[in-house]
Amino acid sequence: MFFFFLSSGLFLGWSLGANDAANIFGSAVGSRMVKFSVAVVVASIFVVLGAVLQGSGASLTLGKLGSVDAIGGAFTVALCAGFTVFWMTRLKLPVSTSQAIIGAIIGWNFYSGNVTDVVVLGKIVSTWVAGPILGAIFAVLMYKLLKFILAKSKIHLIKLDAHLKYALLIIGGFGAFSLGANNVANVVGVFIPSVPDIQLDFGFFIFDSVQLLFLIGGISIAMGIVTYSKKVMMTVGNDLMKLSAEAALVIVLAHAMVLFIFSSSSLSNAIQSLGLPAIPLVPVSSSQAIVGAIMGIGLLKGGRGIKFNVLGRISVGWITTPVIAGIVSFMSLFFMDNVFKLQVYDTTNTALKSMKSEFNSFPKPTDISVNVNLFQPLLYTIIIILTIVIIVLALKLTNKTLKSKDEESSDISRKYKAQEAFLKTELAKANTENAELEKEIDFKRKEQMSIALNIIQKNRFLEKLRTKIDKIIEKSDTDQVELSKLKKLIVENLSVDKDRQRFNIYINELNRDFYFRLLNRYPNLTENEQRLCALVRLNLSSKDMASILNISTKSVEVNRHRLRKKMHLKREDNLTELISKL
């Protein structure tokens, strides 16, 4: 039956885990600095550890404010706090589980006729204000320190990123520990007076009933983190803290420190031993501590990005949340008491009960009524099996991740290789085309040379023919008129020749660029001089040139001399070399 009544507290724990995990790992997961699966494992482990090891401090203060002494009352109080949080979140009003549970307890005090301790209430309210302010102060100091260290160390940004990833994980773990320690009181604090006295002996350690309650509360928070925090981390977490990784780290650390300070009884005792006033151990709002830290960073940066309306809404929340929770709690208790006839408070002398509860706020080991003794070997076996399962799962997870990363890398490299192969094919194609073009040019050049040689040979043959005709003319017995006609025809054929025309076309075509460069350098050259240059470029002798141009060798020499003069060449300059370099 106790577990049925505890369900309202567990629901509160689940919603707390789902919402507040974003404060710890929101920015890290939202910005992909830390994987969600890793964040969930770390947060769940540390939240349970914090709840079990350090959850008692804040619970004690809640007990002082109002010790809900009937299980029905505890159920109603937790349910009303949970309902208030749910309802106000739906209305998009700033709400904190800590403030809701305080309001609900005060509502119970009013209903049961318990006197609310004003001093304790004052302490609690002062921590609500002090939480965000301390968060801001811690954030400013640590941000300054971190920036100073980073500026001095000159660490490479990528190395810093790797360090920040680990730091976010470690500090997230600390944040989860502090959240569990501070906020588990909200979840199961009201059930402490009604918890059945059970003791579990694990061999190494003994869990008393309160610690078991905290363990269950911690597990409910962890369940909230595992099942529902992803959505909140990806949306609210990211919106709340769109900051650099360094700032996010400092903010999470400042928030964790605030929660730790208000939940660590050892720290409070240490401060007391120094003669200073003790720190009140009170559940404070995780979200408000985070907002305070963000505001601190904002102020440090000259007030940029500070949303003063958020500050105002938080202040309003300090009043509205407990008031609403208190009213809802009062009405629900009335309803439970009178309609369902559920006992919501101990009807014995309330003053005496109050005094008794102060002394017996925690069940003492000597009062144990039920002692469940578990066999050590059985526990050892369970622990060993669990450890093996965890190791195997972790190894599988790591292998799977590495495999998927390798697959991803090999996919990318395959893609690049395919691209490279494609580009190489394109390159080879272009090279083949270039080679073909080169061949064509080479072929044309050879053709040009063969035409030139053909002209030269033909002209030589015609020259010979002309000489022989001259000799025949000298002899008187031949038909001189006919021979003269024949000679004239040969001479005409020497000058106007189809081969020569073809050659000229080729020369012009192949040397277009050459003519362009030549004219750029020597704009005053005539067309004949340009042609002479083209022939010089072919490295032909003066005799061959004379044959092609159908002029005498001497004329070629004279033209070459004129060309040198026009080109302002000195005696030692080589015309052929100069022209071939153009």
Add this chain to the structure above:
Amino acid sequence: MIKIFKTSKNVILNIDEYFDNIELGILNFKEGVNNYLEGNISEFENNLNIVKKQEEVADAIIRKIENDFYVHSLMPNYSSDILNLLEKTDDIIDKIKDNLSQFDVEDPYFPEDIKNDFARLVSLSVESAENVIPAARVFFTAPSLVKDKLQKVIFYERETEKLAIKIKRTLFKEMPFLKLSEKIHLRYFTLHVEQVAEASKVVAKMLSSLVIKIKM
């Protein structure tokens, strides 16, 4: 998470190697253009081949860096900006390679009177690029020092622009013996060289905005 330190070490080495490549490419560009202007064609071709190889190596390194950034989620908040910065730095060596290839393919004719000015233009443009690489390097270790180095980049870029205008004016107003086509050809080469300084200026602007972003 386990391999993150090893990966980050590799990425740091790759980034350093990448910048080394670009710096060498810039030096080879300067040498190459000077060799061309002096008529040392074989040495120019050697410079061109070196720049081509360095550009290929830079491309391969940037692919590796991109892969590591995405697969291992390095600097998730700034990864796109940083990769963009590296890409823009790659534009410098791309421009340099294109420039030298254009010299090789188009074989521009430079009148003697303009050679000195053109060599100075190349030198200024290269100074701008040479100064942006240390700024990019220092961004990764001490972002606050980037601003000091960027001043030089902007200065040399402006000087490049001024000299380019002077060269263009000389070409079009004081060299009537050159053909219009030759003038336009040389104007394009002036623009090409200017583009190296322009690319450096783009990197400098990206760096200054990234520094502000990182400091936020």
